[in-house]
Amino acid sequence: MRIVVDFDLCESNAVCMDIAPEVFEVRDDDFLYILDDRPPDELRPKVEEAVRRCPKQAISIAED
């Protein structure tokens, strides 16, 4: 599982950080940082929830 964020779409709403703080962090500069772009599989449910609840639909999961 590899995290892909379309940063042209991302508006730093930070919903992903609320759901999966192990993977996503919006810092004080208002930018999103991916802390772990290949998170362990046990985080998959959280990452999928972050994908679902991103207001800009900017997150996807690549299986490579």
Added chain:
Amino acid sequence: MRSIVVVGASLAGLRSAEALRHEGFAGALTVVGDEPHLPYDRPPLSKQVLAGTWDPGRTALAAGGVGGEDLDLEWRLGARAVGLDMAARRVALEDGSSLAFDGLVIATGAEARWLAGSEGRAGIHVLRTLDDCLALRTDLEAGPRRVVVVGAGFIGAEVAATCRGRGLDVTLLEVLPVPLGRVLGEEVGSVYAAMHRDHGVDVRTGVAVAGFEGGDRVERVRLGDGSEVEADVVVIGVGVAPATGWLAGSGLTLDDGVVCDATCLAAPGVVAAGDVARWPNPRFGQVMRVEHWDNAIDQGAHAARRLLDGDGPGTPYQPVPWFWSDQYDRKLSLAGRPGPGDTMTVVQGSLAERRFLALYGRAGRVVGALGMNRPAPVMRYRARIAGGLAWDDALRELEETP
């Protein structure tokens, strides 16, 4: 449970269907929608699609799971539900047919409110559906001399901002003395009024609309004080009403929405989710109906799990609501449920610079966090409000933070 019908091809309906499959429901799953479209995303309708920067097709929600999996749904689109027979356990559709169910998810959302005298005259719009958006966009593309937006709530304010982005002259009418004052308080509402004025919007507050004038097309809006505003296009943004008309006489309790218990159960084998659902949220000790995008997803999934729990007790649905609104270059986000009479204090930034974080308190607890261009701290407070953050503790730690 062998068959489940989801009424509402909406965000809440789609997410409930997805959750039903993820939780292992393998029976027949039918999704009924009154619009001809597969589920789509509404937030861009007042922004990118209306602005003309997005093709409408970009709003389509993947009609499958997040992993791209096929959910094996039967779609009944362009099919309005017109009745619910709880004894026979059937949903009646407008075309005279009906669908039998063992389990029912009600996710019919809400409908835009019109004002008296606003319907039936060309040039007067509401904005709720994709078709509403495209009709309004066509009128905006024709280069109207003035757009009048009635109601400075979030939809009206976003439409006003988008129209200014198109270079159109806009008058924004609000019956309250301060836009959004009831939700955000007068101080924050005043920031919004000032921001729209700075962007060239003719903002008029404390004014009622008395009527609409013109021929086949609207030409003027008449105000309560007898004055008039010229208008080639009018957008009515005075809120929504939950779409419960089809449930009249069903035996379900209807009171500004489908009344559910704390677990989103409306009756045995019947759940409700999204804009249409009213339920007691134990976290706030308050009965609420939440019209937010994020809630449609969360409650859709929760209601699905509740339905599959059958005769079990289910678990309470107790979210901290969250939403955002984009206007010009400002992003407002709000976590929690502030109300009239709450204490409000700005804890970071300032109203003057239009970049700030404010907390709302009630009965010793933090009940809301609002940010303008401060999305991350709002989200951190969302989790802490869920944890019951005390007002005094919140202020004390902010004082101690350099």
